[in-house]
Amino acid sequence: MRPVPDWLVVEPVDDIELGVVTSGKEAQIDLVERTGHDGRSCLVARKRYLPREVHNKGELEALGFQRASTFRHDVRYREGRQFRKSRDRRAVERMTSYGKHLLQDRWTGHEYDVMSTLWDAGLSVPYPIGYSTDVLELEFIGDRDGAAPQLRSAPLGRPQLEAAFEQLVDGLIVIVSAGWSHGDLSAYNLLWWDDRLWFIDFPQAVDIAANPMGLDFLHRDVTNVCEWFDRRGLDVDGEALFAQLLGVM
Ligand SMILES: Nc1ncnc2c1ncn2[C@@H]1O[C@H](COP(=O)(O)OP(=O)(O)OP(=O)(O)O)[C@@H](O)[C@H]1O
Ligand SMILES: [Mg+2]
Known part of the structure; x- marks a missing residue:
């Protein structure tokens, strides 16, 4: 097993959404800056899958997704x-x-x-940080720009x-x-x-x-x-x- 990467903030105290990286037919990727107790921070790609039951553009926008289409x-x-x-x-x-x-x-x-x-x-492969029902958090490949x-x-x-x-x-x-x-x-x-x-x-x-x-x-x-x-x-x-x-x- 490879060790957990040392750039990773493992005990976050704050997550700030810096913006949307891409918004496609299946998922939206947001860029998040994660800060820890010691003031260190790292960049996280947060991949949010479009909910399957919701196909209506208005409903998706209400959930914070920029664009909508049917999940297949x-x-x-x-x-x-x-x-x-x-x-x-x-x-x-x-x-x-x-x-x-x-x-x-x-x-x-x-x-x-x-x-x-x-x-x-x-x-x-981007380091997989964690997941919940419809969100996957990954190492962000890129930089603040x-x-x-x-x-x-x-x-x-x-x-x-x-x-x-x-x-x-x-x-x-x-x-x-x-x-x-x-x-x-x-x-x-x-x-x-x-x-x-x-x-x-x-x-x-x-x-x-x-x-x-x-x-x-x-x-x-x-x-x-x-x-x-x-x-x-x-x-x-x-x-x-x-x-x-x-x-x-
Ligand atoms: N870890 C990452 N770091 C930087 N950019 C990323 C990362 N993961 C995804 N992206 C960007 O987001 C895009 C979409 O991500 P991904 O391919 O995982 O989802 P997808 O299922 O193809 O989404 P969709 O079908 O909605 O486009 C990628 O092509 C890439 O440009
Ligand atoms: Mg893709």
Whole structure:
């Protein structure tokens, strides 16, 4: 287990919201400055999932969300992952009210658990600080002037593009060795900061062995992100990388 990072304020006395980082269809990320007893402070990314039952823009705004749209779930991601009891799995697949209740409770917990496991395994992932029902707190990647850019919009020269790809491969090896597939890997869910690639956005991560579609998700992740590098002019082979990853499982 890696030790808790020393920049982290573990006993906060004050949280100040500095602003909204992004506001999307599934979650809003707020930047929070957290101060401790000794006056030390750190930056926290607070990811708030849009509530599932509320689809109305006015209601969401009343809850403090800037923008609203319908929250969509893809139950395929959850199959074989968390709901090992067939009764629970059926409820989720059919989206009964009991099924929705199960999802609500486990959504942030799942992202937190996967990120914690991968952080411990040494992945370049924001340190997962904690979670509650619909809020996940993470290390903020960036500084007071702004968040790290997503890979898709990071200004990368050729050497940095090559470095980013190397870090992608190293990161994928860590993720797959730990038995996971990200499930939504793209140049949107990778950040670039100080010459370092960061993996984010894990709520749909699947256990490769337990999920019948685990390898399909992994294949899609790898080919998607390799196509992005390919379009940027790097000679990369997604199928070869996929095969390499099968070898570390
Ligand atoms: N720890 C972080 N530090 C800095 N920026 C972050 C962090 N986490 C997320 N972001 C920013 O917020 C964006 C959305 O976060 P994330 O990908 O986790 O949520 P999402 O489910 O894709 O949200 P949506 O679908 O609503 O866009 C990221 O693409 C990134 O720009
Ligand atoms: Mg995302």
